[in-house]
Amino acid sequence: xxxxxxxxxxxxxxxxxxxxxxxxxxxxxxxxxxxxxxxxxxxxxxxxxxxxxxxxxxxxxxxxxxxxxxxxxxxxxxxxxxxxxxxxxxxxxxxxxxxxxxxxxxxxxxxxxxxxxxxxxxxxxxxxxxxxxxxxxxxxxxxxxxxxxxxxxxxxxxxxxxxxxxxxxxxxxxxxxxxxxxxxxxxxxxxxxxxxxxxxxxxxxxxxxxxxxxxxxxxxxxxxxxxxxxxxxxxxxxxxxxxxxxxxxxxxxxxxxxxxxxxxxxx
Numbered sequence: 001x002x003x004x005x006x007x008x009x010x011x012x013x014x015x016x017x018x019x020x021x022x023x024x025x026x027x028x029x030x031x032x033x034x035x036x037x038x039x040x041x042x043x044x045x046x047x048x049x050x051x052x053x054x055x056x057x058x059x060x061x062x063x064x065x066x067x068x069x070x071x072x073x074x075x076x077x078x079x080x081x082x083x084x085x086x087x088x089x090x091x092x093x094x095x096x097x098x099x100x101x102x103x104x105x106x107x108x109x110x111x112x113x114x115x116x117x118x119x120x121x122x123x124x125x126x127x128x129x130x131x132x133x134x135x136x137x138x139x140x141x142x143x144x145x146x147x148x149x150x151x152x153x154x155x156x157x158x159x160x161x162x163x164x165x166x167x168x169x170x171x172x173x174x175x176x177x178x179x180x181x182x183x184x185x186x187x188x189x190x191x192x193x194x195x196x197x198x199x200x201x202x203x204x205x206x207x208x209x210x211x212x213x214x215x216x217x218x219x220x221x222x223x224x225x226x227x228x229x230x231x232x233x234x235x236x237x238x239x240x241x242x243x244x245x246x247x248x249x250x251x252x253x254x255x256x257x258x259x260x261x262x263x264x265x266x267x
Contacts (some may be wrong), residue, residue, distance in 0.1 A: 002034075005046055070098075070211040074200055081198035087187050089173050090159040090194065095209065099155035099214035104205050106138040106149065106184050110172040114138070117160050120178075135157060136172075140263050147231040213241055 016024060025178075028049065035047045070078065075098065095105055114137045121132035134156030139146040151159055159172065166178045174184045195203055201207040209230075216226055227238045 006207055030233065038244040054250065067212065068203065068207045070203060070207055071212050074198075074203065075211070077198045078195065078200060078203070082191075084197075085187075085190050085194050087175075087190050088140060089175070090187050090190050092155075093173065093186070094205075095158055096149075096151055096155045097208040098206065098212060099153065100149040100151055100155060101209045101216070102138070102149050103231075106231075108171070108173055110136050110149075110183055111170050112163070112166065112172060113170065115172060117156060117165075127192065143233070147228075150158050150229070213238075217241055244249065 013028075019027075023049075024196070032047065032049045035049060039047050043079050052140065055260060078094065081222050082094045085091065089192070093104075096107055097104070115134075116132075116136070117134045119132035119135055120129050122128075123130050134151040137146055138149055160174060166172075167174050167178065169178055169180045169184075170183075171178075173185055174180075178184055191205055192243060195201065213226055213230055216229065217223075221229070223235075226232075226241065227235065229240070232238050
């Protein structure tokens with residue numbers, strides 16, 4: 001971490017005295033952009049041009065920490081509602097988000113050239129090649145990096161159906177008539193309408209990502225695995241799931257202890 005304070009910046013700006021005001025303003029704006037990037041890379045603790053204000057946080061670090069988890073009953077109701085939508089993309093988008101933990105923007109930015117519906121992977125145990133889970137690399141995500149989304153089961157089948165009748169576009173969720181190189185927009189109006197029809201007005205599309213994360217922990221995933229699969233850049237973003245992981249671990253220990261006791265009694 002480097003030490004660069006407001007005093008250093010003021011001293012540097014004094015060397016530019018005599019320039020036009022417009023020139024100085026453009027220079028400050030350019031310098032501020034560079035310093036903001038340096039702060040995001042954690043080389044500085046804060047932007048000296050912003051005084052005592054907190055550093056700009058990447059979008060991924062500003063995800064709202066909601067504890068709204070979609071229950072299995074609510075998910076069934078939501079599925080039924082979304083399937084009735086004339087825009088068939090809505091049902092597929094909801095299923096894919098629930099299956100992969102993808103953000104809305106990541107799904108809409110999916111490209112055919114990065115989608116693998118029938119990947120062949122090497123089994124680490126048998127060392128044999130086998131069919132893998134459908135996957136897609138997404139780029140330009142909220143934290144500025146790329147990651148791989150996995151679409152097991154129904155989600156992969158729905159993507160294969162889309163591929164069979166794909167429109168002329170490089171984007172997976174493009175509609176007929178969309179410009180080939182223009183990223184499609186999420187059907188936000190349709191989502192709100194059918195979500196409300198399902199009687200779930202308080203659910204947000206992003207809550208499907210939270211639900212996926214909780215289900216991953218319930219299935220035995222660690223916080224480190226969740227951080228990688230979910231595309232969170234810092235450990236602080238998965239901290240909200242720590243208590244759930246601890247409960248899951250405690251439950252697993254108790255269940256294992258109960259089985260051991262049972263085997264002792266029956267043995």
